[in-house]
Amino acid sequence: MGKKLIVQKFGGSSVANVLRIQNAASRIAGCKKKGASIVVVVSALGNTTDKLIELANKINTNPSEREMDMLLSTGEQISVALLAMAIHKLGYEAISFTGAQVGIITDSAHTRARIIRINTDKIKEALKANKIVIVAGFQGVTLDQDITTLGRGGSDLTAVALAKELKADECEIYTDVKGIYTTDPKIEPKAKKIGLITYDEMLEMASLGAQVMQARSIEVAKKFDVPIHVRSSFEKDSGTWIIKEVKNMEEVVVSAVTLNKGESKITVSNVPDRPGIAAKIFNELAAKGVSVDMIVQNVSHLRSTDISFTVNKTEAKKALKVIKKAARNIGAGEILVDTDIARVSIVGVGMKSHPGVAAKMFGVLAKNKINIGMISTSNISISCIVQKKFAEVAVRALHDSFGLAK
Amino acid sequence: MGKKLIVQKFGGSSVANVLRIQNAASRIAGCKKKGASIVVVVSALGNTTDKLIELANKINTNPSEREMDMLLSTGEQISVALLAMAIHKLGYEAISFTGAQVGIITDSAHTRARIIRINTDKIKEALKANKIVIVAGFQGVTLDQDITTLGRGGSDLTAVALAKELKADECEIYTDVKGIYTTDPKIEPKAKKIGLITYDEMLEMASLGAQVMQARSIEVAKKFDVPIHVRSSFEKDSGTWIIKEVKNMEEVVVSAVTLNKGESKITVSNVPDRPGIAAKIFNELAAKGVSVDMIVQNVSHLRSTDISFTVNKTEAKKALKVIKKAARNIGAGEILVDTDIARVSIVGVGMKSHPGVAAKMFGVLAKNKINIGMISTSNISISCIVQKKFAEVAVRALHDSFGLAK
Numbered sequence: 001m002g003k004k005l006i007v008q009k010f011g012g013s014s015v016a017n018v019l020r021i022q023n024a025a026s027r028i029a030g031c032k033k034k035g036a037s038i039v040v041v042v043s044a045l046g047n048t049t050d051k052l053i054e055l056a057n058k059i060n061t062n063p064s065e066r067e068m069d070m071l072l073s074t075g076e077q078i079s080v081a082l083l084a085m086a087i088h089k090l091g092y093e094a095i096s097f098t099g100a101q102v103g104i105i106t107d108s109a110h111t112r113a114r115i116i117r118i119n120t121d122k123i124k125e126a127l128k129a130n131k132i133v134i135v136a137g138f139q140g141v142t143l144d145q146d147i148t149t150l151g152r153g154g155s156d157l158t159a160v161a162l163a164k165e166l167k168a169d170e171c172e173i174y175t176d177v178k179g180i181y182t183t184d185p186k187i188e189p190k191a192k193k194i195g196l197i198t199y200d201e202m203l204e205m206a207s208l209g210a211q212v213m214q215a216r217s218i219e220v221a222k223k224f225d226v227p228i229h230v231r232s233s234f235e236k237d238s239g240t241w242i243i244k245e246v247k248n249m250e251e252v253v254v255s256a257v258t259l260n261k262g263e264s265k266i267t268v269s270n271v272p273d274r275p276g277i278a279a280k281i282f283n284e285l286a287a288k289g290v291s292v293d294m295i296v297q298n299v300s301h302l303r304s305t306d307i308s309f310t311v312n313k314t315e316a317k318k319a320l321k322v323i324k325k326a327a328r329n330i331g332a333g334e335i336l337v338d339t340d341i342a343r344v345s346i347v348g349v350g351m352k353s354h355p356g357v358a359a360k361m362f363g364v365l366a367k368n369k370i371n372i373g374m375i376s377t378s379n380i381s382i383s384c385i386v387q388k389k390f391a392e393v394a395v396r397a398l399h400d401s402f403g404l405a406k
Numbered sequence: 407m408g409k410k411l412i413v414q415k416f417g418g419s420s421v422a423n424v425l426r427i428q429n430a431a432s433r434i435a436g437c438k439k440k441g442a443s444i445v446v447v448v449s450a451l452g453n454t455t456d457k458l459i460e461l462a463n464k465i466n467t468n469p470s471e472r473e474m475d476m477l478l479s480t481g482e483q484i485s486v487a488l489l490a491m492a493i494h495k496l497g498y499e500a501i502s503f504t505g506a507q508v509g510i511i512t513d514s515a516h517t518r519a520r521i522i523r524i525n526t527d528k529i530k531e532a533l534k535a536n537k538i539v540i541v542a543g544f545q546g547v548t549l550d551q552d553i554t555t556l557g558r559g560g561s562d563l564t565a566v567a568l569a570k571e572l573k574a575d576e577c578e579i580y581t582d583v584k585g586i587y588t589t590d591p592k593i594e595p596k597a598k599k600i601g602l603i604t605y606d607e608m609l610e611m612a613s614l615g616a617q618v619m620q621a622r623s624i625e626v627a628k629k630f631d632v633p634i635h636v637r638s639s640f641e642k643d644s645g646t647w648i649i650k651e652v653k654n655m656e657e658v659v660v661s662a663v664t665l666n667k668g669e670s671k672i673t674v675s676n677v678p679d680r681p682g683i684a685a686k687i688f689n690e691l692a693a694k695g696v697s698v699d700m701i702v703q704n705v706s707h708l709r710s711t712d713i714s715f716t717v718n719k720t721e722a723k724k725a726l727k728v729i730k731k732a733a734r735n736i737g738a739g740e741i742l743v744d745t746d747i748a749r750v751s752i753v754g755v756g757m758k759s760h761p762g763v764a765a766k767m768f769g770v771l772a773k774n775k776i777n778i779g780m781i782s783t784s785n786i787s788i789s790c791i792v793q794k795k796f797a798e799v800a801v802r803a804l805h806d807s808f809g810l811a812k
Binding site: 018 | 427458464465466470474476477484486490491501551552553
């Protein structure tokens with residue numbers, strides 16, 4: 001069409017009430033006025049989804065996942081209708097669609113469905129008629145016409161997938177923060193908004209606790225090279241662009257410091273040092289659906305070792321039960337649980353080619369008299385488990401030492 | 407299948423909160439246990455629909471009807487999911503469907519769509535698998551996959567239409583009253599529950615102000631001879647059966663007394679007594695979308711007449727504006743508006759073959775010193791407009807005189 005095509009996603013906080021819906025409508029109309037073709041993806045209003053889950057749990061503590069999707073998908077349906085009405089009020093043409101109506105076809109894994117394909121005919125037709133197209137995020141439909149949802153943060157995925165499918169020029173993610181920060185500004189007021197960041201760094205940050213965007217959607221954006229612009233619904237300034245490669249990136253060693261206080265550490269001591277023992281432990285956990293995060297094993301004793309791992313706090317009890325049984329079976333020793341931990345991480349594609357980054361991190365923590373409980377490294381991140389009470393001190397010290405406040 | 411097939415409809419008050427949803431689930435499960443095949447139609451929880459309308463009006467006082475349907479249809483979708491979860495909790499299999507999913511195909515008259523046809527394949531398949539089928543009331547879908555709604559009380563229509571299409575043995579309408587009463591028990595405590603009533607009487611009562619069932623759904627039930635059982639969600643006793651013909655009906659002259667306080671009377675005086683004048687007035691009203699109810703014309707003066715009619719109170723202002731203009735054009739006289747009126751009616755198929763019913767009605771009102779402002783009669787009803795302050799007295803007197811309290 002020659003026109004610029006933009007996919008805009010508005011999260012729950014950006015449409016939490018009537019005023020915010022009107023604000024979102026104004027932004028969309030403003031963009032339309034400049035001549036772009038616009039497809040908007042919306043989440044459920046504010047905390048609607050949580051409220052619906054609560055209601056369902058009052059009725060059935062173990063609700064059918066198919067019915068859960070039927071229930072939760074109403075949240076986004078309400079949003080798209082109201083946003084369309086708000087845009088009409090401003091004198092622009094807009095039309096709303098559910099995930100089923102636009103043909104976001106998914107598999108039948110209810111509550112965590114994966115998109116198989118998107119039929120964009122309806123959207124293209126509406127765009128051709130110069131309408132602003134509003135699509136319910138987070139939801140799809142199986143080939144059998146059953147309604148599905150894409151899991152927490154699924155609206156991000158809807159937006160990125162639509163941007164890919166429609167070959168959009170950009171995908172804007174509107175949220176209640178100004179963009180991606182070098183660290184949480186609530187912990188370190190000197191935190192700076194990052195102008196450009198790579199998919200890989202963003203993925204790493206998402207998995208390390210940064211909650212601005214859903215990890216799966218970043219994976220899809222990376223795979224299909226969809227440029228993402230994370231920005232505030234309430235400000236004109238541009239936010240953070242998430243893209244493939246950042247020029248001059250070698251100059252920036254560390255891009256951000258992240259913090260995750262949501263994990264607990266479990267240590268199994270005196271694990272017999274035989275092949276297959278670790279597999280046994282973690283197979284049991286997987287079988288019970290417990291996701292394990294960091295795993296560290298030290299050969300520290302004669303013929304036995306200690307294995308430590310972290311799990312989401314909410315799964316600690318379940319994990320402990322599984323592990324106690326497993327420990328008995330394999331003849332391991334004491335089990336230690338530490339809920340008083342925090343994971344502090346530094347992220348940056350630059351560190352790959354800069355030796356000594358890890359050493360510097362450990363040095364900064366040591367200088368601040370912070371003991372390191374576990375260490376884990378990836379290609380572009382280094383994480384340390386520290387005592388929870390030192391978490392904020394650690395974040396500020398690292399943020400400062402790696403020059404992120406500049 | 408040989409099994410008895412029952413369509414059960416639960417109105418908003420029957421699923422207004424968690425406890426009531428559980429109560430509805432118990433009733434459904436109890437019926438299933440007895441061996442019937444069951445299709446349930448549900449309305450939105452309590453006053454959900456009104457709340458959504460309110461929300462929409464805050465955003466746009468003149469919302470698009472397509473978007474309104476998109477918005478309102480979420481109410482029933484929430485109900486079906488929760489009800490399915492509640493039934494699962496009781497150990498029974500159930501599956502929910504939206505109007506679109508079961509294929510309730512309508513025209514595209516948004517907010518007041520008419521059902522064109524119903525594809526019952528999905529329902530039949532689920533019934534064959536011994537599942538309780540739960541269908542969202544009030545909604546359908548156009549051939550273009552746009553969501554539509556059927557207008558106020560539309561869930562009744564969904565239930566009756568499904569009962570017809572599935573050739574159900576009966577259609578149960580669960581509500582918060584015990585059935586249809588000889589008159590409003592709030593006005594006359596001696597009012598009795600009616601055991602059997604004909605479609606025609608029920609239709610007449612609905613149009614005269616009784617609000618238990620939507621008139622359109624009774625029309626459909628009559629057309630296709632679907633037996634309806636209106637009953638309480640909270641009691642075991644049977645309620646009122648609405649059927650084609652009631653045996654021994656000739657013994658019952660009057661079945662019920664109804665009251666409607668929602669109308670205003672407009673009188674156009676000194677209307678020239680020429681052909682086509684009345685048509686002119688009522689054409690103007692129709693053109694502006696004002697529904698007129700009772701119309702009475704008396705030839706009372708030389709070459710001129712008075713025309714009185716009633717309209718819904720909410721449309722009185724609009725009607726007056728139209729009428730004032732029309733009166734000037736046709737050279738009529740003064741316009742009088744009376745908002746202080748009530749319509750009291752007696753309904754009964756028996757009155758067709760019993761002369762003197764009207765005379766008796768007028769006599770009862772006269773004996774109670776109640777002046778009659780307008781009179782209108784149909785095949786099976788007689789209505790009198792009286793002063794609003796006498797309405798309850800009139801209802802009680804008629805209820806007593808026609809032996810309905812016995």
